[in-house]
Amino acid sequence: MKICSRRSALGRLVRWGVAGSAMSAGWAALAQAAYPRQPLKWIVPFPAGGGTDAVARLLGQAMSGALAQPLVVDNRPGAGTMIGGEAIARARPDGHTFGTVDVSTVALAPQLYARVPYRSESDFAFIGGTTRFPFVLVVKPDFPAKDLHGLIAMARGNPGALKYASPGAGGPNHLGMELLQRKLGVSMIHVPYRGDAPALQDLLGGQIDMYLVNTAASLPYLQSGKLRALGVAMKRRIQALPDVPTFAEAGVADFESYAWQGLAAPAGTPPEVIVRLNAELNKALASPEVTARLKDMGVEAMPTTPREFADLVASQAQLWGKVIREAGVKLES
Incomplete structure (x- = not known):
């Protein structure tokens, strides 16, 4: 009798479990059909x-x-x-x-x-x-280096002299430049700002030398000729700046930052x-x-x-x- 009772109880549990699973599936389907409520x-x-x-x-x-x-x-x-x-x-x-x-x-x-x-x-x-948001390295129009090759030569010839901006320490712009320096074996000075706007203003004013900045913030300045782009930090050229070469085209392999x-x-x-x-x-x-x-x-x-x-x-x-x-x-x- 005890064995039979146990088997009956087990059978009820199995049936309840199956029914519960069916109910859960039904509720899930109902919730999905009703979403969003x-x-x-x-x-x-x-x-x-x-x-x-x-x-x-x-x-x-x-x-x-x-x-x-x-x-x-x-x-x-x-x-x-x-x-x-x-x-x-x-x-x-x-x-x-x-x-x-x-x-x-x-x-x-x-x-x-x-x-x-x-x-x-x-x-x-x-x-x-x-x-x-693709990153592009920008400088003033009168910056001595006319391309990435020239910039790399300047950085290697003047360790710790060139200054670059970021919209804040620890952000992707800053870390992108840290990665670039390690790939090139050069040293530059990091100048953090509170956002893109003040960094761009100091770049235009000559207080800093370069800025690895997103295209959304820099595009108006590039289109007006107030800034010049040296390279795009993407694997391929981007639609917004089709004439700007990638870093890979300048010999900096496997560098991407965005x-x-x-x-x-x-x-x-x-x-x-x-x-x-x-x-x-x-x-x-x-x-x-x-x-x-x-x-x-x-x-x-x-x-x-x-x-x-x-x-x-x-x-x-x-x-x-x-x-x-x-x-x-x-x-x-």
């Missing part, structure tokens, strides 16, 4: 009015129609994008809150700061890449929601209106799958982590 929030870890904010609003407008829900941008600037990053990581993982993460948020900050309020490898569900951004949700967001958001994001990035606007901004679309974007985060963390350690760069949060 309310307005969506896109967290941006930068102030309103900047380039990242403009990209988020552009893509958000394109995605909201397909998702049939309003999409509100929530700006959370500060602490080197970590305030916004934490807001994304701590949001309810139901797919209704996601946001922009960039190279600093998920690849650099965890290696630059002693205390970071999230873990890049476990606190986010990566949705996909959004944009890439800023990038993507979309992430909090960990635990249902995989089917991530797939849906990735599909709508990539459709938006491929639309003619978005493509044209990004081109005007000097920004490149960077569509990926969720896995490809997660792999990019991991590979960039490895690349720049090595540069950070070798250069001894540490920041206080």
Whole structure:
């Protein structure tokens, strides 16, 4: 009797387990079919009015129609994008809150700061890449070196004499120049600023010699002739500056430096929601209106799958982590 009772109990548990699994699958399917059920929030870890904010609003407008829900941008600037990053990581993982993460948020900050309020490898569900900001090395029109070959010769002949700007220590611009110096075996002086605008003004005024800057910030100056481009830090020439050679064309092999951004949700967001958001994001990035606007901004679309974007985060963390350690760069949060 006891054996029979146990078998009966076991049978009931199995039946209940099967029924429970079916119910869970049914609820998951229902949730997916009903998604999204309310307005969506896109967290941006930068102030309103900047380039990242403009990209988020552009893509958000394109995605909201397909998702049939309003999409509100929530700006959370500060602490080197970590305030916004934490807001994304701590949001309810139901797919209704996601946001922009960039190279600093998920690849650099965890290696630059002693205390970071999230873990890049476990606190986010990566949705996909959004944009890439190619870097170009710019100088004044009357700078003695007329090309990268000339600049390299100047740097090697005058160790520690040339000065380069960055919009902040520990950012991708700064680390890109640290990597370049190691590849060339040269030494230059780093002058950090609080953003692109003051750095560009001092470059125009002659206080610094060069700036590895994103095309979105430098394009107006290059188009007006106020600045001159020596090289693009990408593997191929870019559409915005088709006449500017790459570093590889000047003999600097395997050097690539750019800023990038993507979309992430909090960990635990249902995989089917991530797939849906990735599909709508990539459709938006491929639309003619978005493509044209990004081109005007000097920004490149960077569509990926969720896995490809997660792999990019991991590979960039490895690349720049090595540069950070070798250069001894540490920041206080």
